[in-house]
Amino acid sequence: GAGVSQSPSNKVTEKGKDVELRCDPISGHTALYWYRQSLGQGLEFLIYFQGNSAPDKSGLPSDRFSAERTGGSVSTLTIQRTQQEDSAVYLCASSFGEKLFFGSGTQLSVL
Amino acid sequence: QKEVEQNSGPLSVPEGAIASLNCTYSDRGSQSFFWYRQYSGKSPELIMSIYSNGDKEDGRFTAQLNKASQYVSLLIRDSQPSDSATYLCAVPGGISGYSTLTFGKGTMLLVSP
Numbered sequence: 001g002a003g004v005s006q007s008p009s010n011k012v013t014e015k016g017k018d019v020e021l022r023c024d025p026i027s028g029h030t031a032l033y034w035y036r037q038s039l040g041q042g043l044e045f046l047i048y049f050q051g052n053s054a055p056d057k058s059g060l061p062s063d064r065f066s067a068e069r070t071g072g073s074v075s076t077l078t079i080q081r082t083q084q085e086d087s088a089v090y091l092c093a094s095s096f097g098e099k100l101f102f103g104s105g106t107q108l109s110v111l
Numbered sequence: 112q113k114e115v116e117q118n119s120g121p122l123s124v125p126e127g128a129i130a131s132l133n134c135t136y137s138d139r140g141s142q143s144f145f146w147y148r149q150y151s152g153k154s155p156e157l158i159m160s161i162y163s164n165g166d167k168e169d170g171r172f173t174a175q176l177n178k179a180s181q182y183v184s185l186l187i188r189d190s191q192p193s194d195s196a197t198y199l200c201a202v203p204g205g206i207s208g209y210s211t212l213t214f215g216k217g218t219m220l221l222v223s224p
Binding site: 041043091098100105 | 115119143145153155156157160199210211212213214215216217
């Protein structure tokens with residue numbers, strides 16, 4: 001595609017429910033990143049995929065968060081048993097080199 | 112903990128003025144530095160990168176780097192209302208090493224007509 005695509009653009013869920021966020025990176029980009037941005041805050045690194053290497057999960061805030069990347073392309077970020085503090089914009093980015101291209105994000109609201 | 116610090120602002124300047132945005136970083140091993148612009152409700156986009164001490168100019172934008180002082184800045188000349196956005200400083204390094212970027216919280220710039 002022309003850019004990084006994320007879905008859904010908005011997600012409202014109830015506390016305790018599981019959610020899945022999807023990211024479709026730019027074709028040919030080997031690196032894929034998930035960040036989250038809370039209101040008025042900077043971007044918080046979550047997880048990084050590079051090619052076929054094991055993902056770098058060092059930014060995941062708890063074991064309720066997990067992510068996978070299938071076939072070196074599409075990635076899914078899963079949050080289990082969502083909490084109100086998980087409410088944020090979840091941004092995916094891909095790159096082939098130093099420049100990160102961000103998707104438009106998923107606004108997650110946990111009620 | 113590797114940190115990137117920015118004043119949150121808002122920085123208010125009149126149209127046509129020079130806007131100066133500043134950033135300090137804690138990791139002396141960082142070798143490359145990036146400025147991203149984020150319009151309200153939008154995702155960040157890369158506008159400048161700099162690797163060597165000194166100035167790098169691109170149109171109305173100039174990035175300045177001083178590794179000894181661990182300081183990087185972005186100057187916007189002839190500021191326009193369309194420059195109103197949050198500017199994020201980003202430096203490789205963080206809990207996962209230099210493969211990922213650590214972002215500052217950003218400085219909001221407001222350019223008044």
